[in-house]
Amino acid sequence: MSHFTETTYWQSIQPYESDQSTLTASSGAETPHEESLLALRRKLKTLNAWPEAGDTFLELLNQVRGYGTTLVPSDYDWLSKVADSAYKGEDIGLNYPSIFQKLLTFPDLRQQFLHTLHLRSLGT
Numbered sequence: 001m002s003h004f005t006e007t008t009y010w011q012s013i014q015p016y017e018s019d020q021s022t023l024t025a026s027s028g029a030e031t032p033h034e035e036s037l038l039a040l041r042r043k044l045k046t047l048n049a050w051p052e053a054g055d056t057f058l059e060l061l062n063q064v065r066g067y068g069t070t071l072v073p074s075d076y077d078w079l080s081k082v083a084d085s086a087y088k089g090e091d092i093g094l095n096y097p098s099i100f101q102k103l104l105t106f107p108d109l110r111q112q113f114l115h116t117l118h119l120r121s122l123g124t
Contacts, residue, residue, distance in 0.1 A: 036110050040103060043117055049086035051093025051100060061104055071106050075099065079109075083116040 037058065044050040051057070078099050086092050093100040103110050 033107055036107055036114070037104065039114055040110055043114065044086060044092065047086050047117075048089040049092050051091050054093055054100075057093070057101070058104065069098075069101055069105050071102060071109060075102055075109060076112060079113050079116045083113065083120050086117065087120050 041050060041054065041058070044054070078096065082092055082096050082099050085095055103113055
């Protein structure tokens with residue numbers, strides 16, 4: 001019997017969780033930038049909208065910060081649509097990769113997005 005068809009094998013498998021000790025452990029010394037990244041990650045995980053590769057992207061973020069991403073005023077226009085998708089549990093990294101990258105890169109955009117998510121949670 002193959003390990004692919006043996007059901008006891010699959011039941012013992014745990015989903016992959018990236019070691020995010022730098023993101024999930026609270027050392028009490030997070031910068032406002034790190035705190036807002038944690039807040040974004042936490043909220044999107046709660047909504048089941050955090051991308052599968054989101055943690056990996058965060059690990060690489062410091063290496064690529066400032067390369068290839070430019071914030072433009074129209075990016076703010078997407079926040080409502082992306083928030084709607086997040087509340088539907090959709091993978092926003094898959095559906096809106098450019099906006100997701102910018103949410104991780106630009107604190108002001110991220111704060112506005114978190115505010116938009118908060119308003120959605122209030123039903124407004």
